[in-house]
Amino acid sequence: MNTQTPLRLLALAAIAGALTTAVVAEPKAGGTVYSKRNGLSLYTAPNSQSAVAGSVGFAEALKISEINPSGKWLNVTAGATTGWVFAGFTAEKKPEDLTRDRLGSVDASSSTTAAAARPLSPEAEQYAARHGKADAGKDVDWVEAEAHKVAPEIVTAYVKENKKGEYQE
Amino acid sequence: MKTLRLFFSALLVGASGTAFAFDIGGLAKGVGERLATDKEKREQLGKGVTGLTVEEEINLGDAVSVEIVARYGGVWRNVVATQRVNLVGRALTRYARRESLDWRFGLLDSDAVNAFSAPNGRVFITRGLYKLLGSDDELAGVLAHEIAHVDLRHAAKIIAGKQGTGAVAGLVAESAGDQAPAALSPATQALEDGVAKLVTGLLTDGYGPGREYDADETAYDLAKVCGFDPNGLRIALNKVEANTAHTKETFNTHPKTSDRLKKLPGGEEKKKGKGK
Numbered sequence: 022m023n024t025q026t027p028l029r030l031l032a033l034a035a036i037a038g039a040l041t042t043a044v045v046a047e048p049k050a051g052g053t054v055y056s057k058r059n060g061l062s063l064y065t066a067p068n069s070q071s072a073v074a075g076s077v078g079f080a081e082a083l084k085i086s087e088i089n090p091s092g093k094w095l096n097v098t099a100g101a102t103t104g105w106v107f108a109g110f111t112a113e114k115k116p117e118d119l120t121r122d123r124l125g126s127v128d129a130s131s132s133t134t135a136a137a138a139r140p141l142s143p144e145a146e147q148y149a150a151r152h153g154k155a156d157a158g159k160d161v162d163w164v165e166a167e168a169h170k171v172a173p174e175i176v177t178a179y180v181k182e183n184k185k186g187e188y189q190e
Numbered sequence: 191m192k193t194l195r196l197f198f199s200a201l202l203v204g205a206s207g208t209a210f211a212f213d214i215g216g217l218a219k220g221v222g223e224r225l226a227t228d229k230e231k232r233e234q235l236g237k238g239v240t241g242l243t244v245e246e247e248i249n250l251g252d253a254v255s256v257e258i259v260a261r262y263g264g265v266w267r268n269v270v271a272t273q274r275v276n277l278v279g280r281a282l283t284r285y286a287r288r289e290s291l292d293w294r295f296g297l298l299d300s301d302a303v304n305a306f307s308a309p310n311g312r313v314f315i316t317r318g319l320y321k322l323l324g325s326d327d328e329l330a331g332v333l334a335h336e337i338a339h340v341d342l343r344h345a346a347k348i349i350a351g352k353q354g355t356g357a358v359a360g361l362v363a364e365s366a367g368d369q370a371p372a373a374l375s376p377a378t379q380a381l382e383d384g385v386a387k388l389v390t391g392l393l394t395d396g397y398g399p400g401r402e403y404d405a406d407e408t409a410y411d412l413a414k415v416c417g418f419d420p421n422g423l424r425i426a427l428n429k430v431e432a433n434t435a436h437t438k439e440t441f442n443t444h445p446k447t448s449d450r451l452k453k454l455p456g457g458e459e460k461k462k463g464k465g466k
Binding site for chain 2 (some may be wrong): 057082108109110141144145148156163165167184187189
């Protein structure tokens, strides 16, 4: 099977080009960024303690009218909604449909939704057994179980308590 | 100073969005022909341009995680440390491009100084590296580097390139008691080939300096936006460099730590006292 066809390589080159963009937006007033979350809150002031002016959907375009001095909050407009959004929740380029990232266990575009613990797939368990690595498979399941105990609410509390992300001062 | 190699390897990953050279999704039958209509293009994008279904990616990521764990001493079942890496790691992934992945962070019971990431967002750090690190800022720097490999889908190079292609059969057959590849179904064989290619490609060839530097830069940005000291990775790398005499593994496919430190963003800022 020759998998290295010119078309495949072209497709890969295009993909590689699309992958070199920054994780977070480097916004400029007058520019546009995109929401990385579904139900992303826009606030009435550049901090997460202010009132919520509205919310926007995943990959929604946000027109920037102002950037606060720290550069971490953007005043944006999406349709009829205007408000401040934490820059870390925006992307320079429109995010692709991440439905396939959600792996069936959670609508993870909302960080407040609890994901179900997901043990190894049956195919991976069989893989581990075929290779005499069933113990490693059990170890992966242990990590999964322990990680699952760190609920999204606990992560949010950590972020808040330690003044990270949108809770930075 | 002797040559020091990079340890944060960062396995595979983010398989979605990459075009896999092994034919799990049938993509190899001719991309142009298969993308003849807009509808087909949308459907293909829905599969992440990989030709993989969600289930296939899960299987691949899970099996690769098994390989990582098996090759690095099993999981270090330290509950407190595991909770900590999950807290810090998932604080970071709130702002990652692939935030919606089921990110999981675990520790490997190995003295080696290394870290890996697998498809589906499973990230592993060795006990040896974990114990070198002090503050959450340093831990965040290391984890952010692995997250960056996933976010930037660096597995594409390994999956799509020639890396690892010659070692598939050897890896498949390496374990005593393995079934002969011929006895496997096509889907199972595809999984075997995919895992072997990813693992072998990474361990022998790595991502290459360019992608490692990209991951460092992205890690810097991610740590910064999350509110961690973006120089945490720099501090961690300095510790790695200072402790390599105790390291069992050195990946000669990675850039020198000194070169990474030179290329890391924020160096000049640090000198001017503006590092944070």
